[in-house]
Amino acid sequence: MHIRADIQQPIVLQAEFEVHGFTVLLGASGEGKSTLLKAIAGLVPAQTEPFDGLPPQRRPVGYLPQGHALFPHLRAWENVAYALGGSLRAQQAPARELLAAVGLVRQADLRPAQLSGGQQQRVALARALARRPQILLLDEPTSALDASTRDEVMAELVSRMHKLSIPALAATHDAHLAAMADWMVLLDGRRVVQQGRPRDVFAGPATIQAAALLGYRNRFTATVLKHEPQCNCTVLRWDAAAISLRVPMQPQLAPGGVIDWVVPADDVRLPPIKEQELRPSENPVLGRVEHLMVRGANTTAAMRCGDALLWMHAPYRLADHHGLALGQELTVDIRAGHVQCWGREG
Amino acid sequence: MHIRADIQQPIVLQAEFEVHGFTVLLGASGEGKSTLLKAIAGLVPAQTEPFDGLPPQRRPVGYLPQGHALFPHLRAWENVAYALGGSLRAQQAPARELLAAVGLVRQADLRPAQLSGGQQQRVALARALARRPQILLLDEPTSALDASTRDEVMAELVSRMHKLSIPALAATHDAHLAAMADWMVLLDGRRVVQQGRPRDVFAGPATIQAAALLGYRNRFTATVLKHEPQCNCTVLRWDAAAISLRVPMQPQLAPGGVIDWVVPADDVRLPPIKEQELRPSENPVLGRVEHLMVRGANTTAAMRCGDALLWMHAPYRLADHHGLALGQELTVDIRAGHVQCWGREG
């Protein structure tokens, strides 16, 4: 499904992108995600494609606003029956059926205030589905939920959308949730900066802002020192840590220019356990361990390198092998091939 | 630091626990975390230790409420000066110093509405520190922040507390944040169910509710079938998936009883790549891949097994090797040694 929106009020925002299956619209807070969804639903004056010029009540969209917005004075089934049109009483049977379809048989007679966040969302979903929409618009579908149930509810939601075969566009600022989607769209600086399948987007952010949105913690600036064609690499000076880095040749970067660069925490490596795997380090970096977190089989550590904080993930076995501890000094390797750079404009 | 609180109103809550360095108080929404912090600050009537009987203005605590609660009519420096007592004007210099200490030199003259979430938090921190508190109480310190900056701000905060050597108690419902703490306290059912260092707590939740809080996604029920002393194991029937599981001998579970069990997503394993590492499967489980997420070097998948959804983490290389794809049928192994069980009472 192709979506286009041209908004002038309250913010100027032009966006054009595809929706494939369950699509996540990722953007920082205040970027205009809610506004964009509202524009598609016809609640904000805008030129949109499809549905251009229709009043909201004639657009075949199912809109779930931030916080679900159930009608507090109506019971769960009445909320759904309301969307079916006509008198609530007459629509009771189909409303209860729709609720049953989202697994809420026993809660049909409760009021919104008596439902948990996840249940509320399912009622809102049943209500939105009552109109047989051509697309579902979900605004921060998990923001009202506890962190411990967020992932599960999101997974449920995605599965449900897949079963129903209705394309859905979900706005969020939580990159975490995007991982479950079929497609993702990045909004930054009031425009779409990137779209694609989550794994591709996560692997190759288009800009430094996109990288920030995607949760890359290791975002730094550097100065281009020189290009070294002989080793097919470019040498950067990472000013905050006062060291030089060697990255794959980036001929478009002018020496002396300031650039932004990122490296995934997975690609900051401890020395391997087995001697035979030891390779000459590409970009050795010395730092002191400042944070250390162990969860299950993974360890996350943050190293202080000059003024910068460099994050790394390592399998717990490896970290344990190196006796990683707070305050310990350590040399790690930034894998050159996974560093991504963007020149600054202006 | 030893903390004890005995609250009767608005909820009945008794809690006694230690605060070591940066301590996270983890509990579900509505569990009473905010109420507990307020009780310690003297804002809710309660018997507390220390500070018992003192009015809030005489308790040497620094309290940062949910949402920071800066005074909207005062500039950043005035907010800090207010806490220093006396006339705002007279305290301008020390207030600016405190702001500088949290890295807000240039924002000192702005009003709260003009600051970003993270900056607001730092002002609130400077303000709370102005009284030289003996303990900092932080209520949901990152809830107002974007997901993409949450971890960084939290890490900054922890580092800062370590530098200042002030013990801090931070309430949150996000298990993610707890990983960075020095110590964590789990609140469930209106009491402390577990406390300890994060890695220990994450590795061994004390109850099924604690496991839920800690973000264990694989939480299921089962019926105890029998104990098999010959292989030192207990056999469970996992009803939702209609299969049997073998777990280490748990003599305290009575056969026929219903139990809750969890397994970390890391301990649901794909078959290894190398033949020589192949061991006889302990608990083979057949399922269909329903969700698949790739982030960096890790893959997360959810498999539908009967009515249950079983989550697993695997290194990307391994997932790629097995050609993991949506809809694919697959047999994975639940590692018996990492299954934890709790009998149900009543």
Added chain:
Amino acid sequence: AEPVLKVAYAGSMGALMDKALGPAIQQQAHVQYQGQGAGAYGLARLLAAKQISADVFVSITPGPMQVLQKAGLVGVAVPVASTQMVIAYSPQSRYAKDFEAAAAGRTPWYEVLQKPGVKFGRTDPKTDPQGRNIVFAMLLAQTYYKQPGLAKAILGPVVNPSQIFAEPSLLSRLESGQIDASSGYLSAVISHKLPYIRLPNEINLSDPNLAATWYDKAHFDITQPDGKTETLSTQPLVFYAAVLKNAPNPKAGEAFIKLMRSPQGQAMFKRYGYSEPKGGDLR
């Protein structure tokens, strides 16, 4: 519905109008009676400015009626009843015994009124004929009893803020015992069932025959709103009635005036404490 008869009358006539004359005219002329009572000057001014409308206007003293005559809304007004000034007093007053004695003629009333602490009430001489009349009465008493300074001793200055109240609150103040005595028309005092002290004819302004020779000796000055000083003279306490020229229902108005002048009407006046009409028409 029945046609409406609107009567605007001096506020002190309320009881008589609403309880006796009103019901009677309703029966007789098959009209719906609507009476509106307020300060006579106020009503006259509102009628003259055409802010309100009425079929019949009943004024106390000629003054208010003359306002309407000047405005060309009234031709000839006829007298329908008269009354007299009395001093009403509160039965709960500390001085009730003294007032009782004065009413019985055992002590001079003006001495009771001059006792220290006696709270006397009257209405605004600027807007209400009664407020003027009590001043005249006191001035006349001063001469009559040969007690120079009596008026000043009892009333203080003509406009004395501690004595002057809005008309509707005056008698109810007396009833609730919040003042000891007040000026009043005999008719109104009777309908409020308050005890009172009668004054001699030479003082109570009821007798038009005494006007030229005696009443007219009393004068006092009052500052007009435009800043000029006006010297006021007494006017007899006669009620005049007239049909207005812009009356919506002049026929009913005529009928009402006829009723008031009929024996039946006069009996009602009498029952409510009024005296017979005195003097001639007002032209």
Added chain:
Amino acid sequence: MSRMPVTPLDSATTADIASHPPADGAARRAWVVAAFGLAGLAFLALPFLGLVISTPWGQLQLQQGDLGALRVSVGYTVLAVTLVMGFGTPVAWWLARSSFRGKWVVELLVLLPLLTPPLAMGLLLTMSYGPYSWLGQPLGKLGLSLTNTPAAFLLAQIYGSAPYYIVAARSAFEGVPRDLEQISLTLGSSPWRTFWRITLPLSSLGLGAGVALAWVRALGEFGIVLIIAYYPQGLPVKLWVNLQDTGLSAVYPLLWLFFLIGLPLPLLMGALSRRPHTRA
């Protein structure tokens, strides 16, 4: 597994507690404030206590016509409040939902009758609706007289109560989350259905308070009524007439009648709005 040390921070507990100001005169001051507040309340309540004391409970007797006045008051007040709701609701909704340049003029227009003292308001109404005025004259030719007629009585009540209703209704509408109205639209409901089924039920408590206020104001309206609608006589004018004709004794029963009729609605609304005690 225990190689990662916990930073030992607990030493900070020794910081001095004395740097915090003592409770000095705080308690005394609290008492002074409380005393002021209580005195204020007592002060407001005194006259009503006085009424209870002064009422001659044995001799409470209605005057002739008092019941008629009651009927007039209740009947026309119901009508007036209905009319006020009829035109006040759209005005309030408009004020709550739209923002435009010059909105303050509209707000001012709504507030003007509230800011004008009743006597002056009565005079203003005569100037415009009196029998010989620029509006009253043409209306009179159409057979609609607006002096001492039921229509005039309604007019007075409407001017006396409409601003209160509009102000209350406006804030009731502002309290309805726009989200919910927008959702209703996206669910295919027309703005009309949305208003009746969503906005109205959700603002009902606030609207109820507005109705209660309008009710009390219309029922008790005296200053305006006195000038433009001495007839038909409702309770307040009857109170005045009784006072003039018979005196205080005739006022007590009417006053209690007034409280009896006037207060239940506001009290009911107050009780309803207090019920779901969820002020956070």
Added chain:
Amino acid sequence: MSRMPVTPLDSATTADIASHPPADGAARRAWVVAAFGLAGLAFLALPFLGLVISTPWGQLQLQQGDLGALRVSVGYTVLAVTLVMGFGTPVAWWLARSSFRGKWVVELLVLLPLLTPPLAMGLLLTMSYGPYSWLGQPLGKLGLSLTNTPAAFLLAQIYGSAPYYIVAARSAFEGVPRDLEQISLTLGSSPWRTFWRITLPLSSLGLGAGVALAWVRALGEFGIVLIIAYYPQGLPVKLWVNLQDTGLSAVYPLLWLFFLIGLPLPLLMGALSRRPHTRA
């Protein structure tokens, strides 16, 4: 890397659009509602237009004593509003901040003077504060007379305006997040300092609106004043006296004077509260 397929869902776009109701009479209905609202507004504004039309602009001339009345009105109103703020603020704060059994009784006490018609209120006050009443007598012995004195005038104004101030101030206080007050306490500030430095500034707009309302009410108070304080004469009683004395022509200048004095404060407050236009 591209082995994981995207579910092909885009076929659903063909669902029919016709199941959604047409716009039928919606536009017409919107116009009817708008017409009602506009008519209501026009209706409220008419008398003021009438005043402008009727005023004999050439001959606007103050009467003798009008300026005195102005001085009386403004002077005592300032004093009355100050007193109302003095005792009304603690009452409002108390109502906003505490909840206890029987609170509705207190709320009722505050509302009673607002619900009592002014004329009746005036009588009630005479019953309680008259020179021989249960309250007035002891006060009189202390040399405080409450009839036709400045004190009585103040009394009338206070009863006429205090409920409005208290109701407005209460909701202003309720609008201040308790969080902020609690924070102030934990920062070592006494409740007293907290009130002055946090609560008051944050509720200042609402309090301002309350003051404006009290100002208008006290300035325009007529019914109560007429009964218990015919003197000293403020603007409303003077209006009444001029009307009776001279007629309508003497009323116009006073009316305009009244608007000139009475409206600036409420207008200013309205303007201030509109400025940070952040209703979300």
